[in-house]
Every structure is written in C-alpha cells, then in structure tokens.
Amino acid sequence: MFEKYKITLASASPRRKELLSGLDIQFTVEPSKDESEAYSDDLPWNKVPEFLARHKSDSFHRKLEGNEVLITADTLVFLENENGVMEIIGKPKDAKEAFSILRRLSDHTHKVLTGVCIRTNSDSRSFTASSDVTFGPLSPEEINYYIEKYKPFDKAGAYGIQEWIGHVAITNIDGSFYNIMGLPVQRVYRTLREMLGE
Amino acid sequence: MFEKYKITLASASPRRKELLSGLDIQFTVEPSKDESEAYSDDLPWNKVPEFLARHKSDSFHRKLEGNEVLITADTLVFLENENGVMEIIGKPKDAKEAFSILRRLSDHTHKVLTGVCIRTNSDSRSFTASSDVTFGPLSPEEINYYIEKYKPFDKAGAYGIQEWIGHVAITNIDGSFYNIMGLPVQRVYRTLREMLGE
Numbered sequence: 001m002f003e004k005y006k007i008t009l010a011s012a013s014p015r016r017k018e019l020l021s022g023l024d025i026q027f028t029v030e031p032s033k034d035e036s037e038a039y040s041d042d043l044p045w046n047k048v049p050e051f052l053a054r055h056k057s058d059s060f061h062r063k064l065e066g067n068e069v070l071i072t073a074d075t076l077v078f079l080e081n082e083n084g085v086m087e088i089i090g091k092p093k094d095a096k097e098a099f100s101i102l103r104r105l106s107d108h109t110h111k112v113l114t115g116v117c118i119r120t121n122s123d124s125r126s127f128t129a130s131s132d133v134t135f136g137p138l139s140p141e142e143i144n145y146y147i148e149k150y151k152p153f154d155k156a157g158a159y160g161i162q163e164w165i166g167h168v169a170i171t172n173i174d175g176s177f178y179n180i181m182g183l184p185v186q187r188v189y190r191t192l193r194e195m196l197g198e
Numbered sequence: 199m200f201e202k203y204k205i206t207l208a209s210a211s212p213r214r215k216e217l218l219s220g221l222d223i224q225f226t227v228e229p230s231k232d233e234s235e236a237y238s239d240d241l242p243w244n245k246v247p248e249f250l251a252r253h254k255s256d257s258f259h260r261k262l263e264g265n266e267v268l269i270t271a272d273t274l275v276f277l278e279n280e281n282g283v284m285e286i287i288g289k290p291k292d293a294k295e296a297f298s299i300l301r302r303l304s305d306h307t308h309k310v311l312t313g314v315c316i317r318t319n320s321d322s323r324s325f326t327a328s329s330d331v332t333f334g335p336l337s338p339e340e341i342n343y344y345i346e347k348y349k350p351f352d353k354a355g356a357y358g359i360q361e362w363i364g365h366v367a368i369t370n371i372d373g374s375f376y377n378i379m380g381l382p383v384q385r386v387y388r389t390l391r392e393m394l395g396e
Contacts (some may be wrong), residue, residue, distance in 0.1 A: 022365040026346075136384065149222075167220040167376065167383040174372045178365065185365040186334065 001025055002196055003189045006068045010060060015162070016073060025192075029150045032072065033061040045086040050115030050128045051168040057117040057124070059168045069192070075182055077157030079110040086111070092158045099140075101158040106138040106169070110157065114179045118191050125191055129184035131175030133161075138169055200224055200394055204266045208258060213360070214271060217381040223390075230270065231259040243283045243284040247272045248313030248326045255315040255322070263280040269391070273380055275355030284309070290356045296345045299340075299356040304336040304367070308355065312377045316389050323389055327382035329373030331359075336367055 001187070005012055007027035017029055039051050040076065052074035064070055077089040092098035109132050117126040146165045152158045159165045161180050176184045192198075205225035207218055215227055234257070237249050238343045250272035262268055275287040287308070290296035307330050315324040344363045350356045360380050374382045390396075 022360075022362060024362050136388070161375070162220075164222050166219060167217070168387045170375050170384055172373060172377045175370060177243070177368050177371045177375075177378070178360070186368055189366045190334070195252070 002069075002192060002198060004067060005196060006051075006065055008064075008068060008070050010056060010070060010072045013182055015182045019178055019181060019185050020071070020188070022132075022178075023185055023189050027071075032056050032059070034059040037074075044083050045078060046113060046128065046130070048088070048115070049113045050117070050126050052076075053115035053117040054126050057119045057126075061109070064119070064121050066121060069196070070119065071116065071188065072119075073114055073116045073183055075112065075114040075156060075179075077110055077112055079104060079108065089157045091156055092153055095147050095152070098152055098158040099143055102138060102143045102146070102165075103140075105135050105157065105159070106143070107135060109134040109172075112157075112175075112180050113183045114176075114182065114184055116184065116188060116191075118188070118195060120195065123195055125195060127187055127191065129176040129179040129187055131173055131177075132182060133170060134167045134172040136171040138165075142168065200267075200390060200396060202265060203394060204263055206266060206268050207264075208254060208268060208270045213358075213367075213381055214378045217379060217383050218269070218374055219388050220376075221383055225269075230254050230257070232257040235272075243286070244311060244326065244328070245275045246286070246313075247311045248315070248324050250274075251313035252322075252324050255324075255390070256319045260375060262317070262319050264319060266318065267394070269314065269386065270317075271312055271314045271381055273310065273312040273354060273377075275308055275310055277302060277306065287355045289354055290351055292351070293345050296350055296356040297341055299301060300336060300341045300344070300363075301335050301338075303355065303357070304341070305333060307332040307370075310355075310373075310378050312374075312380065314382065314384055314386060314389075316386070316393060318393065321393055323393060325368040325385055325389065326376040327374040327385060329371055329375075329378050331368060332370040333367045334369040336363075340366065 009029050010032040012031040053072045056072035070077045078086045079089050112131045114129050150163050178185045207227050208230040249269045255271035274282045279285045310329045312327050348361050376383045377381040
C-alpha cells in the first residue's frame with residue numbers, strides 16, 4: 001500500500017514509529033530539526049496540538065521530494081485547573097514536579113490530544129484526535145515507586161500508558177485508542193488513503 | 199510487591215502474560231487443562247465471561263499451594279444482532295466465517311467483556327470489565343487483506359486489536375483500556391492489593 005510514495009515520519013518517538021509500522025506501510029524516520037513549540041496565547045487550547053503539528057511540517061528542515069509524504073504529530077495532555085481552565089500538563093523537570101503532576105492526575109479525568117499534519121508538495125491536511133483518560137486514586141507510595149523506577153521526565157503528563165502506571169492507574173478511557181499511545185493511526189491511514197487516492 | 203505469594207496465571211495467551219508483566223510482579227504461567235466453555239442458557243450474556251473465568255478457576259487441574267494466588271480470565275466479544283439480542287461472536291472456523299464476522303463488525307460498535315477470577319485457598323473474587331469498541335467502515339478488500347495476512351482464526355471476534363486491523367479500523371473506544379487487549383490489569387492489581395492486604 002502507498003508503494004509509489006516515500007513516506008517520512010518526522011518524529012523522534014519510538015512509540016510513534018511502532019504505531020505507524022502497525023499500518024503495514026514502508027516509511028523512513030527523519031526527526032525535524034526545528035523543535036520550537038511556540039504558539040499564540042489566543043489560540044484555543046484544543047487547537048494547540050494541531051497547530052504545532054502543522055508548524056513542525058511547515059518548518060521541516062528541507063524541501064519534500066516529488067513523491068514524498070511528510071507526517072508530523074504533537075501530543076499534549078490537558079487537565080482542568082481549579083478555575084475551570086484547561087491547562088497543558090507538560091514534561092516534568094524533576095521528581096518533585098513529576099510527583100506534583102501525578103498527584104493532580106490521580107482520581108481525575110484528563111484529556112490527551114494529538115494533532116497530526118500530513119503534507120505532500122501539493123496538498124496538506126491536519127486533524128486532532130482526542131481521548132479522555134481517567135485515573136483511579138494513586139497513593140504517594142505508588143507515585144514515588146513509578147517516578148523512581150521509570151523516571152518519566154521526557155513524558156507529557158509525567159506518565160507513559162504502556163508503563164507500570166498505565167497498567168495500575170487507568171480505570172477508563174473514552175476516545176481514540178492509539179492516540180493515547182501517541183499516534184491516532186486509524187485517522188492517519190484514512191487520511192493517507194484519501195490524499196493519495198488509494 | 200506481593201513477594202510472599204506464588205502468583206499463577208492460568209492462561210495460554212501470550213498477550214495476557216505480557217499485560218500481567220506490566221504490573222511488575224513475579225508470576226508463573228500454567229494454562230488450565232480443562233478448556234470446557236459450557237454455561238447455562240439462562241445466564242445473562244454479560245455474566246458469561248465472569249462465569250467462565252470462575253469455572254476455569256474452580257476446575258483448575260491441581261490444588262493450590264498455601265501461598266498461591268490463581269488468576270483466570272475469559273474474554274468474549276458481543277454484538278447486537280438484528281433482533282436486538284446480544285450475540286457472542288466466537289472464533290471463526292475458516293476465512294469465510296472470518297469475513298462474515300468482520301463485515302458485521304464494520305461500521306458498528308461491539309462490546310468486549312473480560313471476566314476475571316482471582317482465587318487463593320481461603321478467598322475468591324471475580325469481576326467483569328467491559329469496553330465498547332467502534333469500527334469505522336471496512337472495504338471487502340481491507341477485510342480480505344487482513345484475513346489472508348493475519349489468519350485470525352484463534353481470535354474471538356476474528357480480530358486482534360494489536361494487529362493491522364486494530365490500527366486501521368477502530369475509530370473509538372469507551373471503557374477499560376487493557377481489557378481490550380485481553381486483561382483488565384488495573385482491576386487485577388487493585389483486587390490483588392485488597393485480597394493480599396498490601
């Protein structure tokens with residue numbers, strides 16, 4: 001499928017590479033060299049991941065080849081704060097911040113949004129996949145065990161669903177399945193088929 | 199965790215073994231020798247997986263050791279038929295039946311239920327986890343590609359969520375995350391903690 005095209009995944013995430021492989025397509029991985037994640041303050045929160053995915057695509061460090069298809073994505077975790085405002089839960093800078101984030105996620109529902117942009121030389125499409133993830137209550141001992149053993153400092157929301165904490169904490173999900181792991185592959189597949197006419 | 203106990207998973211499923219490993223616990227795998235899956239016709243559909251999990255536990259082929267904890271599980275796929283009755287979608291016996299099942303799942307929502315039983319010499323608990331899984335429309339070519347390449351004849355509902363079809367077909371899920379893969383590990387973990395007092 002899509003054999004006439006050179007598909008490039010511009011992401012350093014091993015998880016995204018694994019998920020895209022699940023589509024049984026050939027592709028190469030070439031992370032973007034521009035990692036700027038700036039966006040305007042007046043952008044609605046639920047548009048941010050898609051904006052960043054498009055930005056990663058538009059600022060890719062080289063021109064696309066004639067038959068090339070570039071896939072970029074950005075995943076963010078959101079939690080409503082005490083003022084009812086949706087707040088981005090970023091990557092924790094240290095164990096203390098990871099603890100504080102996981103205490104907030106404990107016994108609450110948060111949102112995982114992934115924005116995806118798929119671009120060729122003549123066409124560009126983007127979309128957002130959203131999932132609600134509910135954590136049951138976590139004890140301080142459980143949170144500390146996870147942080148010490150798994151060191152989730154490179155992870156938005158301070159957790160990886162495929163790690164221990166994803167197994168013991170998540171009571172419910174609602175939304176896209178593979179989005180929670182980092183790439184909504186069902187919509188990627190459908191969009192590729194529409195764009196490439198196969 | 200649970201180091202004083204000998205935990206036994208009575209299942210031949212590599213996927214369940216992988217999911218239980220995600221809890222960071224030591225356990226051994228010893229599939230039950232009694233694979234009878236009989237149940238009474240007057241049992242409500244949503245009680246069947248838990249009944250079968252308890253049956254697998256009660257009919258385990260040997261006595262449990264003093265500190266042993268036996269985990270059994272049964273996963274079934276259900277789809278409402280044209281008369282509004284929930285029907286068990288079993289394992290397909292051949293490619294023709296797999297095609298017929300996947301045509302029915304296409305563009306519909308089905309349910310995945312896993313019953314789990316956890317038993318020691320002095321205690322036994324069981325529960326059911328449920329998830330709604332929605333497939334987008336699949337073309338006959340897509341269904342045939344999947345059946346020919348992945349041969350899903352050992353799979354309830356004729357599909358594995360971790361295979362190609364799980365990546366291209368599933369548009370939405372609602373319920374337990376890891377249940378869809380075969381074992382609701384969050385509730386297994388919580389139940390073990392309750393039962394073993396850790």
